[in-house]
Amino acid sequence: MGNTLVVYYSLFQNTKKLAEEISKQTGGSIRELIPEKPYSFDYNTAAKEVRNEISRGFCPKLISGNESIEEYDTIFIGSPNWFKTVAPPVMSFLRKHNFSGKTIIPFCTHGGGGFGHIENDIAKECTEATILSGIAVNGIAQTEEIANLLKEIGVNSNFEK
Template sequence: MNDILIVYYSLFQHTRNLAVEIAKQTGGTLRELIPEKNYSFDYNTAAKEVRNEISRRFCPKLIFGNESIDGYQTIFIGTPNWFKTLAPPVMSFLKQHDFTGKTVIPFCTHGGGGFCQIENDIARECLKSITLPGLAVNGTFTSEEVTNWLKLIRYESLGKV
């Protein structure tokens, strides 16, 4: 097993597509976070559900993706930007693991809002980790964009790219 994990939550597959590209370029293991209760596939209904959960700081139970991270040193964490922060299933994952001494690298997909508070929220939950600058993608992306980001954060100097 390699020591790279790419964890993500994706409702409409945008974040998943980015996670797959990161896995392709790093050789990392993909792990999708699946909450016990699915969100609606209707955007407006899902937005109401998510806004409610975020305002209550609700962390849904995960039925998949919450396995141990002990064997991994580098963890990419992906989420859609939902109301300026990360998706509740990602917060559930963060709260249930110890990231001490690990390298954490955030990434997100968004509809124009960029990272907003996502990088800060991840860093706050992973205080004893090394957090590298993330990648925020609006809509589509190219594999070259991901390659350039990995070079920018000097990820290739760790022998990973």
């Protein structure tokens, strides 16, 4: 898979835990996307902020995580499922970079909504990339579950039983 990057945004740490496990199992570098203005840690307030940003197509400025992706061949892109799409910081990342010739693997955490439109929304932003089937996890996945999901999409895992 060449050089692998696992990039993600996580507010409540579920997506972070999934990203860390994917990084551990693939040997990929990990990068957290951090917006200039953080979201509220109150779920209802954060939901209002996010819904407003998504409806406006707003892409927040990132203070971390937007560094070059040139050296990576494979990029896992992770987000919580927010209103059936990626979190606005992830959209900022997608719109900043050229993914030509890259292999993209979406992943998300959700509370029952699966991928929603996430895979399609990422594919729309990465038209020059190869998009593989992604990994959608309800809540927090276990190590073996992630290894099995990676295997299903044809990615070798370092996980040993």
